[in-house]
Amino acid sequence: MPFTLLAVLVLTGWPPLRRLDVAVTGQLHGYALDHPAWVRVMSVWTDVFAPMPLRAGALCLVVWLTRRGARRLAVWVTTTMVLGGLLGPLLKLLLGRARPALPDPVAQAPGLAFPSGHALNAVLAAGVLLVVFLPRTGAPAGAGQHATRRRSAARAAVWLGALLLALVTGFSRIALGVHWTSDVLAGWLLGVAMVTATTVAFTVRPRPTRRR
Numbered sequence: 001m002p003f004t005l006l007a008v009l010v011l012t013g014w015p016p017l018r019r020l021d022v023a024v025t026g027q028l029h030g031y032a033l034d035h036p037a038w039v040r041v042m043s044v045w046t047d048v049f050a051p052m053p054l055r056a057g058a059l060c061l062v063v064w065l066t067r068r069g070a071r072r073l074a075v076w077v078t079t080t081m082v083l084g085g086l087l088g089p090l091l092k093l094l095l096g097r098a099r100p101a102l103p104d105p106v107a108q109a110p111g112l113a114f115p116s117g118h119a120l121n122a123v124l125a126a127g128v129l130l131v132v133f134l135p136r137t138g139a140p141a142g143a144g145q146h147a148t149r150r151r152s153a154a155r156a157a158v159w160l161g162a163l164l165l166a167l168v169t170g171f172s173r174i175a176l177g178v179h180w181t182s183d184v185l186a187g188w189l190l191g192v193a194m195v196t197a198t199t200v201a202f203t204v205r206p207r208p209t210r211r212r
Contacts, residue, residue: 003115003189007095010114010182021180025100029177032106039106039176046172049165051121055081058128065132072202077128080198084124084191088117091190100177107176115186116179119170123191126162131199133158166191 009017032039047053058081065074089111097114137154170188173179 003186003193006182006186006189007091007114010097010186011095017182021182024174024181025102025177028175029102029106032175032177033104042172042175043107045168046118046176049118049122049125049169051085051117054121054125055085058125061128061132073132076198076202077132079202080128080195081121081124083198084120084194087190087194088115088120088187091115092117097180097183100180102177105177107178109173109176109178113179113183115190116170116173116183117187118173119166119179119184119187120191120194122166122169123188124194126166127191127195127199129158129162129165131195 032042058077062074062077065071065077092112092114095112095114097112099109099111099113134155137151137158166188170184173184174181
């Protein structure tokens with residue numbers, strides 16, 4: 001629902017959202033023109049955590065899970081990344097929003113804008129990190145204080161890594177002037193919806209029927 005509402009506002013050209021998009025892009029573009037080092041950092045980040053490298057990482061994770069016998073979890077990772085990877089380009093074609101056209105651009109990107117594929121796939125990858133690795137950082141019953149501290153630090157590291165992956169990757173697209181703010185927000189919302197939907201679908205099982 002939040003993604004659908006945002007898509008409607010973008011398609012109808014809602015003035016407050018349009019002004020926000022233009023203002024944020026203008027400010028960040030001006031900063032990028034004055035700070036080439038900032039552009040290089042954002043460019044490296046956006047390339048390292050682009051959709052294709054994230055999918056390659058997910059494939060390695062699927063192989064690792066399969067070898068450990070976690071086949072159901074491996075299928076969930078595959079389903080989440082594949083469905084998200086297909087849905088993003090399809091929605092771009094349906095909505096047909098153009099990317100920002102800036103004077104003296106600092107970066108280029110092909111295709112359409114809404115939703116951001118980088119932001120969508122970064123959230124999918126962040127969700128995979130949380131679902132796969134958070135349960136493995138839980139403290140077992142009767143664990144000592146030192147072990148509990150280490151596991152708490154591990155949980156914090158997983159959360160921090162997932163948040164940085166999603167937030168910085170999305171922000172890098174706005175900072176480089178290849179997406180509007182609403183494009184990235186749409187990618188985040190769609191990614192959260194996709195991870196939630198596939199997680200629920202794989203968690204909920206049909207109730208066994210009682211035999212007489």
